[in-house]
């Protein structure tokens with residue numbers, strides 16, 4: 001896509017949600033969220049399991065009707081103009097829903113036909129997509145014979161068959177091995193360069209940092225924070241983190257003596273985290289107190305720290 | 318490679334073909350694509366299973382028409398002319414073939430696609446509407462019913478069990494019967510949640526098959542049972558087709574045909590509604 | 599559920615060495631498997647009973663009484679085998695119920711165990727062996743088989759199709775047919791890698807013709823000679839003919855009766871041997 005077009009269109013809103021709400025019975029899965037995604041942007045939804053990310057994605061995909069608030073996608077109302085909106089979307093659901101009764105290339109062909117694309121156009125398109133997903137050799141396999149990574153790539157390729165304006169990716173790399181994740185990141189980055197608007201949910205912080213221009217952290221259906229990865233780290237964490245271990249018996253008792261060291265202190269059963277501009281300086285202070293950690297580690301603060309700070313360390317199932 | 322090029326404009330134009338027209342929210346004019354999918358899937362499935370679906374009524378024809386038939390005499394066509402017992406049950410089994418084919422695809426296969434194959438999730442994440450899906454799937458099921466009916470028709474015609482030339486019309490009649498069963502079958506299936514509930518479909522089908530005047534005229538039942546059976550779709554189908562193969566036409570057949578038209582419309586309506594509720598809520 | 603990493607956890611620990619007696623599973627493993635299957639079945643008891651009673655009653659009413667009345671009005675009463683058509687039909691329907699009842703409990707559970715849920719592999723990763731799974735499944739299948747045949751007998755009794763005196767012997771005959779056939783089908787199911795409609799084909803080309811062409815609805819000698827072999831090799835016919843002899847005294851030579859029993863038992867032995875081999879080799883894979 002030519003650069004100037006991208007720039008010119010950059011302020012155009014693709015998705016606008018205001019007070020967007022989804023209730024299942026009495027349960028509020030998405031609780032009045034507001035956000036806007038503009039053309040060519042890569043927008044990330046972060047949050048623990050059950051935060052309401054998939055529900056939000058489904059509403060954007062025009063396959064789940066909102067129960068409150070407003071949602072405009074490409075200037076249209078998903079509750080009434082579902083097929084028209086879906087014509088412009090590419091969807092990669094959290095769970096692959098490839099057609100098990102069809103072969104790899106047939107999955108692409110049939111999915112393209114669902115959009116009403118011609119067979120002639122699709123013949124060429126399928127070749128491009130198979131190459132894109134590195135599945136050329138598997139074209140005649142049944143989808144069950146594919147590995148998890150291959151299935152995911154095929155699902156993504158399938159979502160591109162109509163050359164969508166917006167690509168929705170719900171946890172695109174969960175369950176993949178590191179190689180497969182990196183291949184996917186590379187592919188997604190190329191799409192972004194071509195001007196496709198990406199909406200991605202994930203709970204991998206490295207993924208969010210790699211792929212997203214802007215993030216929204218969700219928890220229990222609400223927005224906890226919004227901004228670019230760097231902004232969020234700056235706002236919700238320190239520059240560095242010091243991790244010290246005194247053995248699981250002693251951490252709690254030692255913690256009392258560490259008061260006043262660092263900007264913020266967090267005591268876990270197995271270690272103590274100290275958030276500070278400089279981790280080394282804190283470590284010196286601790287040693288000066290006559291305490292000897294079993295291990296210590298100074299690292300840069302990451303989105304993960306932001307995430308845990310905002311959504312807590314409690315595991316929700 | 319270029320992912321955004323000129324072709325996309327035409328693609329979107331096609332995908333939006335019915336934009337702004339009546340029912341654009343549920344129908345985008347492409348149920349035929351569901352049939353295409355069916356053919357692709359059939360190609361790489363165990364087609365023997367599908368192809369052999371019409372043998373069961375053939376076995377019934379052999380075991381009953383010719384087996385028990387030896388012990389049964391005095392069968393008439395309803396106008397008093399004598400016919401063989403095999404000639405009596407053949408049209409009933411033809412209607413049953415059409416029903417079976419339509420029901421196999423519109424119940425178990427639809428159930429599987431709905432809950433395990435996630436096929437409709439995929440379809441409905443594109444610009445397809447729920448009426449496209451319903452109409453497409455029902456037509457696919459109907460094709461199977463039609464195929465079985467044609468297969469069975471070939472067998473019974475070869476055996477000389479179709480005495481009347483009107484019997485030719487039994488094929489379009491079988492289409493109607495299959496369409497009706499496919500439509501209602503899919504409608505009902507879309508409301509069922511687990512295997513156990515699905516089994517109950519079988520529990521309705523079996524008595525319908527056994528009691529709808531398949532093996533003997535309704536006259537052996539007390540009157541209130543006759544009324545009940547006459548309200549059942551298979552009896553309607555059997556009466557329609559038996560009239561044609563035996564060449565005994567009357568106005569009631571129009572009623573039977575209308576019965577199936579009503580089934581078709583009702584099934585489509587409920588299926589579309591239910592698909593919307595299941596996949597687009 | 600909400601789980602906090604900061605929460606303390608406690609777990610008691612005796613150790614398998616003290617906790618588990620290997621002799622127990624060597625002795626009772628098969629019963630554990632059977633118990634597991636029966637518990638599973640118990641979840642669907644209502645369907646099992648409804649189908650167990652419903653299907654036969656429908657056939658009875660439709661074929662037994664409906665078609666029976668056509669036969670009677672054509673040939674006069676008691677024309678076939680010197681009894682009413684219903685009485686003639688009853689042992690055949692019972693044999694079919696026995697076969698079907700056992701069959702349902704060996705085919706799907708085996709697919710589930712090896713392919714869908716792979717439960718057999720998890721059983722096998724405890725102290726339970728392949729042979730014990732085979733025995734357990736057959737025990738559960740026979741429980742279902744006996745129950746289903748018995749319910750069917752009550753139905754037939756109510757319609758006056760059998761006498762109460764013949765209940766035990768018909769139960770034995772029908773269950774033996776179910777046992778022989780399901781043992782073979784158990785082994786066959788264990789050899790299937792992927793359903794792909796195999797059972798639909800088996801149903802269509804083996805079970806249905808076996809039901810219809812085994813002298814079920816009319817004496818086997820009124821079939822053309824080139825079709826009679828279907829009866830000769832099917833447990834359905836052996837059980838039907840035996841049942842007719844032992845319930846209402848249909849004339850069957852003692853040597854033929856011996857063959858009927860023998861064939862069903864041979865099937866059982868072949869089936870169990872084959873199933874044991876299949877299970878052990880597949881679990882070891």
Ligand SMILES: Nc1ncnc2c1ncn2[C@@H]1O[C@H](COP(=O)(O)OP(=O)(O)O)[C@@H](O)[C@H]1O
Nearest residue numbers: 024027029047048049050051052053054055056
């Ligand atoms: N169809 C549904 N019916 C009822 N509750 C649902 C349904 N789908 C999701 N939920 C609930 O809504 C909440 C948010 O789910 P989801 O959007 O899938 O979370 P996430 O994708 O962030 O993990 C969860 O508590 C989930 O249990």
Ligand SMILES: [Mg+2]
Nearest residue numbers: 053054055094
């Ligand atoms: Mg999710």
